[in-house]
Amino acid sequence: MTTLSRGQQAELRTHTVDNQPPWRTGLDEYTANVPLVQAVAAFGADHAHDALTVTGTRVGTAEFQGDAERANEHEPVLHAFDRWGHRLDEVEYDPSYHRVIGAAVADGAHTASWSDPGPGAAVARAATFMLYAQIEPGHACPVSMTHAAVASIADTAVAGTWLPRLYARTYDPRLSVPGGKRSALIGMAMTEKQGGSDVRANTTVAEHDTGEDYRITGHKWFCSAPMSDAFLVLAQTRRSGRDEGLSCLFVPRVLPDGTRNVFRIQRLKDKLGNRANASSEIEFDGTSGILLGEAGRGVPTIIEMVQRTRLDCVLGTAAGMRQAVAEATWHARHRRAFGAVLADQPAMTAVLADLALEYEAALLSGLRLAQSFEADARDADRAFRRLATPVLKYWVCKRGPHHAYEAMESLGGNGYTEGFPLARRYREQPVMAIWEGSGNVIALDVLRALGRDAASAAALAAELDLTAGEHPILDAHTRRTLTLLTDVQRAPDDAAAQARRLTEMIALALQGSLMLRFAPRxxxxxxxxxxxGDDRGAQYGTLPRGTDAARILRRHESPAAV
Structure with a gap:
């Protein structure tokens, strides 16, 4: 038997990898997420438990997570022309991206709440969407737009042909005529160079052709997922030399006769994050479009779609927070430093528990909002969502980037490298705050909701009243919030300067109430x-004295990591 010298033993130890966490794979991401399971049941979708378990198991596999990584490493490539110079206008995605989005569509993350609108359907679909977005967020953009587009397409001339394709659970990446494949995804193209969120400044025009058909000429500065089968587009329509105003048109990529519609992809955006998904600049030149809704009422026609994509921004941010909490706690549970497991060291326990609290508040916000979009939602819920959608889109999405950063820091140097998913998540989170209306636009939409719909303020007050008297700090904050809300309504000329403050206060009042109702005390x-509270801190990890951070954290840890 050979005996190694001390030097040889030291050399072996030096080249042995230890004190590094294993890959966080092979988990059911649904049942491992206790707050999500409990929230799904609380908001009326417990019947979806088995289906969500199937989804959770799928997205937790090493294969699916590997596809998520590859889809972001091998970014979409634009092929504007073929080798002979003909316009091609196609975007090539890595096969991994198609596998990811195909799985999401198969599980109904796009339109299940529309195709099977039973009790709790919107909450079940929201949970499915979150499980997929937790692992790979780029594909969630076309999935979300397809879900949201149904609201604008229903009861229009294209509904009969297109809705069955949107409801399909198959995924086919080819561009084809409506009869050429059974499924379809929908995108939208609203903003332009000169206007951005000010869509009424759009210069794209659409001249009436025949019936409901128009010919579109102009450009769009942001068109996400340009290989979608059709798009909702805003343009200034004209009929018989008369301006009709800003209208919404349905633009298919392939026309019924099999020819390609004019849809010139000028370039792909080089984005900070969201790199698995292509975003593009496009040009229209006599492009065929079909009028949706009334001419000149493009914004009201598309607003229900926008409301639902904003809902998905909240859900997507919460999903990212879950990934951040899961990865950070997994690392801390498997890593030792200074003689103890990281997760058991009080300073780290406090940070992780605080991140977990932020996630749970975002989760409850997202699912309560999804519940208000149920097909059988009460009038009070419909009024609630008109105000709560911009409020939560503003607040939850703005909390995402800082949350991702703090979780990334919990991994130390590993977190800052692209070999771990939190660097990608940190780059991803800001997009939910920017797309579908950035901060000021959303805060001003809160004021519009209050000004146009008095029932929305009453619905909010009723929601907050459900926990009145249960916590003195929340009660005091709620009183201040409702007082400011009343002041803003009475002085609309000064309201814009208070829009962000009011939105933040409403969001925290709502989140505090939801936590009292649905989270452990x-x-x-x-x-x-x-x-x-009076002694609140500015950073994560500054929890009140006496908080049992370890108890809070245990509820959020993956079972295999405890």
Whole structure:
């Protein structure tokens, strides 16, 4: 038997990888997420438990996570022309991207709540969407737009042909005529160079052709997922020399006769994140489009689609927060430093528990909002969502980037490298705050909701009243919030300067109430005190004295990591 010298033993230890976490794969991401399971049941979708378990198991596999990584490493490539100089206008995606989006469509992450609108369908679809977006967020953009587009397409001239394709659970990446494949995805193209969120400044024009058909000429500065089968487009329409105003048109990529519609992809955006998904600049030149809704009422026609994509921004941000919490706690549970497991060291425990509280508040916000979009939603819920959608889109999405950063820091140097998913998540989170209306646009939409629909303020007050008297700090904050809301309504000329403050206060009041109703009492107490109490801190990890951070954290840890 050979005996190694001390030097040889030291050399072997030096070249042995230890004290590094294993890959976080092979988990059911649904049942491992106790707050999500409980929230799905609380909001009326417990019947979807088995289906969500199937989805959770799928997205937790090493194969699916490998596809998510490859789809972001091998970015979409534009082929504007073929080798002979003919316009091609196609975007090539890595096969991994097609596998990811194909799985999401098969599980109904796009339109299940429309095709099977039973009780809790919107919440079940939201949970499915979140499980996929937790692992790979880029594909979630066309999935979300397809879900949202149904609201604008229903009861229009294209509904009969297109809705069955949107409801299909098959995925086919080819561009084809409506009869050429059974499924379809929908995108939208609204913003332009000169206007951005100010879509009424759009210069793209559409001249009436025949019937409901128009010919579109102009450009779009942002068109996401340009290989979608059709798009909702805003343009200034004209009929018989008369301006009709800003209208919404349905633009297919392939026309019924099999020819390609004019849809010139000028270039792909080089984005900070969201790199698995292509975003493009496009030009129209006599492009065929079909009028949706009334001419001149493009914004009202498309607004229900926008409301639902904003809902998905909230859900997508919450999904990213879950990934951040899961990866950070997994690392801390498997890593030792200074003689102890990281997760058990009080400073780290406090940070991780605080990140978990932020995630749970975002999760409850997203699923409560999804519940208000159920097909059988009460009038009070419909009024609630008109105000709560911009409020939560503003607040939750703005919390995402800082949350991702703090979780990334929990991994130390590993977190800052592209070999781990939190660097990608950190680059991803800002997009949810920017797309579908950035901060000021959304905060001003809160004021519009209050000004145009008095029932929305009443619905909010009724929601907050469900927990009145249960927590003195939240009660005091709610009173201040409703007072400011009333002041803003009474002085609309000064309201814009207070729009962000009011939106933030409403969001925190709503989140505090949801935590009291649906989270464990100790978690709700810690959240409310840490966000609204007199001794609150500015950074994650500054929890109130006496908080049992370890108990809060255990509920969010993956079973295999405990």
């Amino acid at each position: 100790d978690a709700a107490e810690a959240f409310i005190t840490a966000r609204l």
